[in-house]
Amino acid sequence: MIATKLQSLLLIMILASCLSGCTPKETVKVGFLGGVSGRVADLGIAGRNGALLAVELRNQAGGLNGRTIELLVEDDQQDAEQAKAAVQRLIDQKVEAIVGPMTSMVAIATVPIVNQAQIIMMSPTVSTQELSNIDDYFFRVISSTAEFAHKSADYQASQQGIRRVAAAYDLRNASYCESWLKDYRKALAAHGGEVLLAEPYYSGDDVNFSALADRLLSVKPDAVLVIANSLDAAMLAQQVRKRDSHVHITTSEWAATERLSELGGSAVEGLTIPQFLDRESKNPNFLTFRQAYVDRFSMEPGFGGVTAFDAMNVVLTALAGKDNSQTLKQAILSQGLFVGVQSEIRFDKMGDGKRDTYMTTIHNGHFLRVH
Secondary structure (H helix, E strand, O other), X not given: OHHHHHHHHHHHHHHHHHHHHOOXXXXXXXXXXXXXXXXXXXXXXXXXXXXXXXXXXXXXXXXXXXXXEEEEEEEOOOOHHHHHHHHHHHHHOOOXXXXXXXXXXXXXXXXXXXXHHOOEEEEOOOOOHHHOOOOOOEEEOOOOHXXXXXXXXXXXXXXXXXXXXXXXXXXXXXXXXXXXHHHHHHHHHOOOOEEEEEEEEOOOXXXXXXXXXXXXXXXXXXXXXXXXXXXXXXHHHHHHHHHOOOOEEEEOHHHOOHHHHHHHHHHHXXXXXXXXXXXXXXXXXXXXXXXXXXXHHOOOOHXXXXXXXXXXXXXXXXXXXXXXXXXXXXXXXXXXXXXXXXXXXXXXXXXXXXXXXXXXXXXXXXEEEOO
């Protein structure tokens, strides 16, 4: 009887000890913000997948200093008001940082909220100049629009002899598109070129791409520039090609998802695009990442998957390495240089990133680096 009581008491003591000392460590919450629904969700879905893969691989390796990482995903629906509410929900759930958004329009709407909360927002793909050179809580792992617009104009002027350009751009992402167009005009002018016509439109199911193509070609340009998402770029390219089989077509890095070639078909063959992903890279880190992504999601990562993976790893690496006296912002800035799956990511003192960029073309349905 006494032995039984002693055994019971020992069991109670063991259970009590586990309750006080064996409690699982609290998870580390990180957020993802992107447009993962709707007609142009391909970029947001790739971003979500890249962020998720980074979290899953980190958890498989032991988590964040022994703590499991939990990813909270919010769909911004490519709408400013929906995005603001989504960011607030993530803040209310006490995330350590937010990876996203994927477009400049959403970033412009939500950066004031994260600044007030003093929570890092690490964008994989936002490049508007409107958010450059500001000491705030917005960070990005790519260069600004100036890098891509200048590379595009320089290549087209020097390698293709382009001087006369007609442009179409999407006002639903005005901050990005207007910034890109402004930088492109300046770079093209340095080569003696000119944007003869700039046609704004609002992306949606009711866009008359046929009429838009007519207006662009009416000025007899050397090239048609499309600053838009992959779906719109593909549809407009098809209408342009029906009318002119020789005019050059170019677009911005925003359109350079795998869906551009899938939807555009022969109309986008030969199209030139500046971007920050070399799909033919033999970098071992990139090849390992790509295989893991394809195995996990049964699709190519594209630039959105690559940069979201990088953005999440920047956040997790900084969280793991920071000391108790540092904020996450201080930890990222003090390290400054991070290794991405394809190139280094270098942050300046304002949190603006810089990475390698390339000129590419579409050949037989595939993106190939040309410069």
